[in-house]
Amino acid sequence: MVRCIFCGREVPNNKILCEGCSSALCEICGSKLARGYCAICGRIICDECSEMIGYARVCKDCLREYPEITDYESLRRFQFTRLLYQKPKKLSLKNVLNFGKEEMNEGYIFLRIGLDDFDSPYGLCTTYLGAHIALKLTELGFNFVDYPYLVRLNPNIPWKTRGNAAISLSLSVSKDKLKDVRDIVLRHIHTFVIPEFKKTQPAVAFYYSPIPKIPYTLKRI
Structure with missing residues (x-):
């Protein structure tokens, strides 16, 4: 062995x-x-x-x-x-993923927002961006159904602590507010992110479902 x-x-x-x-x-x-x-x-x-x-x-x-x-x-x-x-670099958010079905559940739908790889030595990190987005959504009266998740990406390497986590936010929103939430998230990303750092490759995922559970197949993506 x-x-x-x-x-x-x-x-x-x-x-x-x-x-x-x-x-x-x-x-x-x-x-x-x-x-x-x-x-x-x-x-x-x-x-x-x-x-x-x-x-x-x-x-x-x-x-x-x-x-x-x-x-x-x-x-x-x-x-x-x-x-x-330096010539400003325009942030290209090619990695915007949308999953799920928009069926209603008593007028509301569960929304999970995933954020990853916004870290840059010039400023910002994924957790800081997630905190700002959560604060803004709270101020606007959106309902969180759980605490934010800090997703450790490689727990088998405990000594690697920086650039090692993604953020997940869980909300319950009415269907007519889905676009508003998405616009708020993308606006914060474009405002805060400094894309000049070559290893900053930001990604955001939106998952919506009538039940607050993500299928196992999506967790493996």
């Missing part, structure tokens, strides 16, 4: 890493598990190939290329200047 050298799961005889750990290797050395994204180039990097600059992680290649970055304030100035002179 052959096991992954990092997590211990069984792997084929011709491999030493499982699929999950293989995708989490440092993009510089290729031999150690990454601890996060470089705040400048976007590569996933390990501790030895990076340094913490305040709250952000920066790879040593970028630190050599941009020696003016010495602390968190200089990093923030660098990022702001680069965004200021």
Whole structure:
């Protein structure tokens, strides 16, 4: 029996890493598990190939290329200047998924909103966006039927904590308000998201159903 050298799961005889750990290797050395994204180039990097600059992680290649970055304030100035002179990138939300049936249940329908991959070192993360959307929907009087779900995407890698979760919001709305909710969500996305970071690939899913249960087949998508 052959096991992954990092997590211990069984792997084929011709491999030493499982699929999950293989995708989490440092993009510089290729031999150690990454601890996060470089705040400048976007590569996933390990501790030895990076340094913490305040709250952000920066790879040593970028630190050599941009020696003016010495602390968190200089990093923030660098990022702001680069965004200021960078040609704005229009957010393309190709990953807007709509599932379910719009049958009514006593005048209301259950709506589940899924958000993922809005993280960027220039600002914003998926949980922050989800909190703003939930706050706005609450202010407008929409009824939540459950607490927001924080969906951990790879629980087998407990040391990977950033960029590691999706958000799910559950509401009960009248059918004539479905478009209003969808417009609010998409408007917040276009307002908050900074798409210049190359690894930010946002996706949003809307699932509606007369019962508050998602089929198992959809959970596997």
